[in-house]
Amino acid sequence: MLSSRSLGRAVLDRQLLLRRVDLPVVGAVERLFGLNAQSPNPPYVALWSRLDRFAIGDLTRAIEDRSLVRSTLMRATQHLLSVPDFRLVRPVLAALLRRAQRNAFGSRTVGIDLDELAAEARHLLADGRVLTRPELGRRLAARRPGADATALGWSVQYLEPVVHPAPSGTWNTYGATPFAHADWTGVRPEPTVEDVRQMVRRYLAAFGPATVADARAWSGVAGLREVFAELRTELRVYADESGRELFDVPAGVLPPADLPAPVRFLPEFDAPLLAYADRTRMMTDEVRRQVCVGDAVEPTVLVDGTVAATWSVSRTDPAATLTVRPFRALSVVERSDVEAEAQRLLAFTDPDAAGHQVRLLEPR
Incomplete structure (x- = not known):
């Protein structure tokens, strides 16, 4: 498990x-x-x-x-x-x-x-x-x-x-x-059976362990249950806390659960937020409802490996401002790490701005 x-x-x-x-x-x-x-x-x-x-x-x-x-x-x-x-x-x-x-x-x-x-x-x-x-x-x-x-x-x-x-x-x-x-x-008009199997292997290598429903949610392709059944003997099989069956490639690495995770700024529609039928791997249902609104998926900030905020950049010449909107209270250390990473991101997105400002709002 x-x-x-x-x-x-x-x-x-x-x-x-x-x-x-x-x-x-x-x-x-x-x-x-x-x-x-x-x-x-x-x-x-x-x-x-x-x-x-x-x-x-x-x-x-x-x-x-x-x-x-x-x-x-x-x-x-x-x-x-x-x-x-x-x-x-x-x-x-x-x-x-x-x-x-x-x-x-x-x-x-x-x-x-x-x-x-x-x-x-x-x-x-x-x-x-x-x-x-x-x-x-x-x-x-x-x-x-x-x-x-x-x-x-x-x-x-x-x-x-x-x-x-x-x-x-x-x-x-x-x-x-x-x-x-x-x-x-050199793209072909029709897939081979091995093409579908290889796509599943590549998905698991990039996003596993995952369920059949997760692979379907990531790709949009139906009929994957049969493909997973054909691959079962070559895959590792686990279960999550709800008892759902998870599959993984044999070489898939499982880091320690207590491994520290740094602050990361993700763009809109970033794959880890969309690669699973169950999106609570990265965020709570309450947060998901505020991140995934209609067809939009907001840019997000990961703190300790989960979505803790959204972010946006505005440009009012000559300055650029990155605004962070947290979903929860951040500790002093977390705030410092978020602000430091935000400054680095502004230097990447707006290197020509005369000034960079980070606005870290209070939790919603």
Whole structure:
């Protein structure tokens, strides 16, 4: 039986949150099995919190040279993955993404042959051509009078393996999302049985020990119970305090439950908060209701390995202010550690600001 604290320390260790490590950017992203990239800056903050001597240019270069690709992936949301991991995961998620298209845009694409739409999108993006989502939607709608161009453009990212090339996804870069076909990655249209098994192994290596429901919550993929059953003989099996069955890879490290955990600032949608059906591994239900509001997941502060606050940065030239909003009273030592880490984060996010200020509010 593994306690909640033991499970918390395990995910902190595997997600590189117990100590900053010396890893290259691509190797770190593979170790973490992807970074949420709904907007451009969160992956940078995620790596800053985990790596020694990390600089903005380190991740930007990996995106520019296509070592890392940004695409609609787990849970039908934007993620950064290495090319080999994209090649592994995208076919496994194909059915999920088709369902996401139906759920989000099915009523706006009634009467549209989706296979034909995907084929035309492949043609428009052939030979390395890049189009923004609005441009692609307009071209697809030109041959379909009365069609919803916006819905057509969005649908392509669910129907076809596309990536969003640089400068999209790089620090502070916003605007229309560019689409490029991902055929250059060698991605296959359909997964093999071994692809699904390998995805489960990689998930457990990055987030285990975990339940079948946890893996489903992280990926959005159904039918994983049978996969876990097939892998059972090669996995370690535990139970949590509620008696739920947990699985892990044989080499999975379980740090001591009393191991100290440093203060860490996580960006919005950071993976450890979303990788489990039971999110109390990282926060109480009361805290979760304030962190996960609708489709949003706030940037958070970990204190002793659990979510203790949210944070935000505001810029009023020439100064930058980082505001921390605790959920509980912090000790004198905890306040000092939070303020020190906040100052370091401001030096990373706003190095050109004339001044840096940390506002640590009273608990809500």
